Amino acid sequence: GATVGILGGGQLGRMMANAGSAMGYRFVALDPTPDAPCGQVARQIVAAYDDREAAKELARRADVITYEFENVDAGVAAMLMEQSYVPQGSELLYTTQHRLREKRAIEAAGVRVAPYAEVRSADELREAVGRFGLPCVLKTATGGYDGKGQWVIRSESEIGEAFETLNRAGTELVVEQFIRFSKELSVIAARSTTGEIRTFPAAENIHVDNILHLSIVPARIDEALQREAERLAARIAEGLGAVGLIAVELFLTEGGELFVNELAPRPHNSGHYTMEACRTSQFEQHVRAICGLPLGDTALLTPVVMVNVLGEHVEPVLARIAKPDEAAERLGAAPKLHLYGKHEAKHKRKMGHVNVLADSVEQALEWISETNIWRV
Ligand code: ATP
Ligand code: MG
Ligand code: MG
Numbered sequence: 001g002a003t004v005g006i007l008g009g010g011q012l013g014r015m016m017a018n019a020g021s022a023m024g025y026r027f028v029a030l031d032p033t034p035d036a037p038c039g040q041v042a043r044q045i046v047a048a049y050d051d052r053e054a055a056k057e058l059a060r061r062a063d064v065i066t067y068e069f070e071n072v073d074a075g076v077a078a079m080l081m082e083q084s085y086v087p088q089g090s091e092l093l094y095t096t097q098h099r100l101r102e103k104r105a106i107e108a109a110g111v112r113v114a115p116y117a118e119v120r121s122a123d124e125l126r127e128a129v130g131r132f133g134l135p136c137v138l139k140t141a142t143g144g145y146d147g148k149g150q151w152v153i154r155s156e157s158e159i160g161e162a163f164e165t166l167n168r169a170g171t172e173l174v175v176e177q178f179i180r181f182s183k184e185l186s187v188i189a190a191r192s193t194t195g196e197i198r199t200f201p202a203a204e205n206i207h208v209d210n211i212l213h214l215s216i217v218p219a220r221i222d223e224a225l226q227r228e229a230e231r232l233a234a235r236i237a238e239g240l241g242a243v244g245l246i247a248v249e250l251f252l253t254e255g256g257e258l259f260v261n262e263l264a265p266r267p268h269n270s271g272h273y274t275m276e277a278c279r280t281s282q283f284e285q286h287v288r289a290i291c292g293l294p295l296g297d298t299a300l301l302t303p304v305v306m307v308n309v310l311g312e313h314v315e316p317v318l319a320r321i322a323k324p325d326e327a328a329e330r331l332g333a334a335p336k337l338h339l340y341g342k343h344e345a346k347h348k349r350k351m352g353h354v355n356v357l358a359d360s361v362e363q364a365l366e367w368i369s370e371t372n373i374w375r376v
Helices: 011-022 052-061 074-083 091-096 099-108 122-132 156-166 223-239 282-291 311-321 326-331 361-371
Strands: 003-007 026-031 043-046 064-067 116-119 136-140 150-153 173-177 181-191 197-199 203-208 211-217 244-253 258-264 304-310 334-339 350-357
Touching: 003 011, 003 052, 003 282, 011 026, 011 282, 026 052, 043 052, 052 074, 064 282, 074 091, 091 099, 099 116, 099 173, 099 223, 099 258, 116 122, 122 136, 122 156, 122 173, 136 156, 150 156, 181 223, 181 282, 197 223, 211 361, 223 244, 223 258, 244 282, 304 311, 304 361, 311 334, 311 350, 326 361, 350 361
Parallel strands: 003 026, 003 064, 026 043
Antiparallel strands: 116 173, 136 150, 136 173, 181 197, 181 203, 181 244, 203 211, 211 304, 244 258, 304 350, 334 350
16 A cells, blocks of 8 residues: 655544555654654654755655644745655645635635735734624634634724734734624535545534534534535635645634635544444545546535543543443433543643434533533
């Protein structure tokens, strides 16, 4: 079988390697952390992500190269493209690494984003806030995750401080109108090297402290909206000429309007539910897409709620699964635990997740609440 090289060796790489190994592919990951989650199930080159020599070694050992995070150094991406096969190219990375480029590309694909403006000074920010109204969300154009690099501006008096704080290193900034969403959704689309596109069912996502807590599938919205969300994701995958997975985060308003929040050109935390709940997992689909295989059926097999296991949840979750689970029996829920093999269970760190399969999402949610592990 062919060897797939992954830039990054975290949990996304690990689950990709597990899915792809079952299909006969071999995996080698480049990651600076010794014994990284992916390194435990595949081979690993231990080196910094921007280490050119290590990237050359990855290119030598792999027939196909992919990545599990979007902040891949442009120089390394260019070098890998020269020395190996990178079906996803560098264009998609270039676009999704920068919020302004990303928003323009989404709009060019004919899909709406929250009203936004580039801001180069506190005065430009003040002007944009005047147009959009308060609150507004100021974001760094690059490098943000889990809500880091963001400031929700609630009063005019915060404008100067918000700008100075986020612009500290001369970072480019974008301000967005605050969308009073009724729900947050995400759809993962796959586009293969042959141009075939398939989307997974929309997930309803609930964040706690800006970190994904729950993905509920089917999303508790009517079916026409579910299909509309999937159509938008497919249009973005097509418009951006994506290869592999592209995750689309959306806001749904009370009035039934959908706005794209942001994209991720890789497997996404909100797609982990597919591992047991869909006929094809997002990880298998990604491997299929980049290796030019026909895409798999994305149909949902069962209602499911995915709940993230953060550092503080590991011990109670392990205690729970070590004993007969009366609540699961009674609710007809089947909780499936996935742990990523990270060594330090730090507070708020993503250590694993549980896919709770049940006859309804309400029963799955009831199991989660009865465990008393996730107190929110
Ligand atoms: P991720 O970990 O998903 O990459 P991130 O740091 O890139 O997160 P965003 O997804 O842009 O950040 O925003 C984090 C969360 O903040 C969103 O999921 C949403 O709940 C809220 N948020 C962001 N932008 C807006 C907005 N314009 N209006 C309302 N809420 C917003
Ligand atoms: Mg993000
Ligand atoms: Mg996000």
